[in-house]
Amino acid sequence: MxxxxxxxxxxxxxxxxxxxxxxxxxxxxxGNNIIAVAPYLNSHxxxxxxxxxxxxxxxxxxxxxxxxxxxxxxEMWLYGNxxxxxxxxxVALTKKIxxxxxxxxxxxxxxxxxxxxxxxxx
Numbered sequence: 001m002x003x004x005x006x007x008x009x010x011x012x013x014x015x016x017x018x019x020x021x022x023x024x025x026x027x028x029x030x031g032n033n034i035i036a037v038a039p040y041l042n043s044h045x046x047x048x049x050x051x052x053x054x055x056x057x058x059x060x061x062x063x064x065x066x067x068x069x070x071x072x073x074x075e076m077w078l079y080g081n082x083x084x085x086x087x088x089x090x091v092a093l094t095k096k097i098x099x100x101x102x103x104x105x106x107x108x109x110x111x112x113x114x115x116x117x118x119x120x121x122x
Contacts, residue, residue: 001033007073007100008038009091011084012060018080025079037073039063040086061086068094076102078109091116 008025012018022038029036043059067073068090076094083091091113094100104110 003033003035004074005072006034006036007064007067007076008036008079009076009087010038010079011082011087012040013082013084021080037067039067057086061089064090065093068097068100071099073100076100078102078104078113079106081106081108083109083112088116092120095120 006029008022008029010018010022010025012022019041022041026036026038040060040063042063043057064086068076076091078087078091091102094102095116102113104113
């Protein structure tokens with residue numbers, strides 16, 4: 001079985017809490033032919049985790065977009081119970097590109113993805 005690179009998408013609205021959640025998700029997914037990545041975490045790790053500075057947010061968006069645009073991942077898995085603007089932008093870009101399947105991994109993400117599909121049909 002081919003190893004899949006999974007882009008783990010999760011809103012970062014409360015940096016300390018949300019980054020810890022993403023790290024737990026990443027650790028739980030490693031193995032079984034899965035490499036789980038959350039490239040946006042890099043920009044948050046170089047500064048004060050309690051603050052979302054504009055530079056860290058810009059960096060997070062840029063690296064995340066490149067993973068999608070340059071086809072560095074096989075699937076995007078959505079976690080959490082809400083989407084911030086940055087996550088929403090990334091999901092919209094991923095849908096527009098159409099190469100990477102988007103899979104909701106929580107009931108809340110399933111509902112949000114269905115709502116987005118109704119609002120913005122393809």
